[in-house]
Amino acid sequence: MTYRIPSLNGLKAFEAAARHLSFKAAAAELGVTAGAVSQQVKRLEMSLGISLFRRLPQGLLLTREGAAYLPDVSRAFDALTDATEAVAPALNGRKLSLGVDPLVADRLPNGWPRHSKELEPYVRETRVTDDVELIWSNELDALLLAAKTRHGSLSERAICLNGIAAALYFVTRPGLAECRQSRAIIESLES
Template structure:
């Protein structure tokens, strides 16, 4: 069977931009530039023959067509993610290996306790205290939560601000193929709720 599909990168850009209502935040999530997200969405709109967003000076608004299209695209990505989790032998039956920079968990603050609980209070996640990017790059970790800073080419970056006295900017790093899996989304949600 031959499928009539628009460009998948355009669909990813649309879904992320629609979730954030921002090309900039979508770009951060996808590890590309805001201009690239904008171009991918514009290309998708051209293929579909519809306008998905109203572009305002500092924000986006989904059009009626965009609102109608989004739930199906989100469901399709969720279905692909679930199928991958079921089928990928490397992921099946093992815990997600999360590295967390020790300095993010050390302060005796309510925010640090919540962060520790979010990271550890998940049966599917194995926690290791480390800030070593090499462990992620060498495959010893699936994700690494560390203080923000530096560039991370080739990695998926989720930017977070950890609440507390210093409102620490942090990043959750992972490889693009793992970004968006159910455990990744669940961990992001828990970390956001903890901050």
């Protein structure tokens, strides 16, 4: 099973340039320079062996092939975006589910985090557990543990309570290690 798919960056550049009929405008949208878009599109055309645009001095025009390609590409992008958004909502505004090791649950600041106003936007639920597997299965986003894990590929951050190193570790999937939610939880603990 093998697919014939051109470079995604090339397709993105094509799609944006075709919508704007301008490399410059497309570049602004994509956050790169116009030269980069020009090169991407050229590479794409080379890999396909056809021309997608007619370059006129006053701007771009789609060729027949380019015009035929564009809607299909856009639809595929939509489908990928929807699927991605469905399986992994953008981190912005997402609330984490947090597990707390039974060994640390009683050592925490009183009522933490249930009654912490500042954490409310970042934590969806809290559960008492020390099962690292729950992270790998995406049932939990992060864990507060009393001991270092041995699962090397998890991200682990030691916490200081009142400025003193405590046997307390914030453990997440690497993908969540540096997000705002994680930072907020850690700060709330250390302050």
